[in-house]
């Protein structure tokens with residue numbers, strides 16, 4: 430496995446792979462890899478001649494009071510994990526390579542409207558502009574045939590699919606289901622911030638998702654009733670405070686009243702200082 434930091438270097442490796450008739454899979458990440466990322470990498474490995482994983486903590490997608498400075502980073506550990514998952518090339522550019530004028534001086538951004546203002550976007554203004562911009566850049570740099578994203582970031586997937594469709598980007602978006610710990614906690618690089626009591630309290634997210642599924646399976650079709658039972662469950666956990674509880678249309682992310690077809694149940698909850706998300710899609 431090669432580790433490259435320059436845009437020109439990764440482009441040369443992709444060019445060479447294409448000349449050899451290989452297709453290219455890209456797994457964009459911010460590093461501090463966990464089993465969720467490794468599942469994306471193994472899925473890409475099974476489908477492509479060249480697998481590129483990017484590791485870049487993107488300053489554009491963090492707000493001024495968010496955890497950019499302390500976001501966990503460990504390139505050596507990530508490189509050996511990526512190699513074990515069959516990645517051919519880790520692209521780990523420094524900030525200067527991606528934003529030579531500095532992130533604060535970037536003038537060009539990709540703005541996906543409306544769906545970025547809901548759910549996480551309502552709490553994190555500018556977050557999805559940062560995500561869409563860096564993902565568009567990574568697509569331009571790596572030119573993957575397929576890019577792989579985790580379903581834990583459900584809104585991110587909706588935004589990226591919309592961006593690629595509306596900008597006619599020649600890349601297919603593949604998604605992989607949420608990977609969970611044995612007790613249900615969805616894997617996240619931010620889980621390392623949880624102390625033992627918070628780690629226990631964080632189970633309220635997966636319990637909420639399970640409760641929503643049970644209610645839906647039992648025939649509940651009133652979205653407000655689902656939000657209410659989740660709110661009560663989260664309210665019963667002293668270390669948890671919900672940012673949002675959404676039962677929405679999976680394409681438009683507009684809140685539903687009656688659940689008559691597919692629905693996305695999504696939540697963001699603060700456990701101490703750590704903000705965690707979880708979701709499930711009800712196929713209807």
Ligand code: PAF
Nearest residue numbers: 457458459487560563582
């Ligand atoms: O999901 C993430 O880790 C990031 O948002 C992504 C897609 C790598 C863009 O920085």
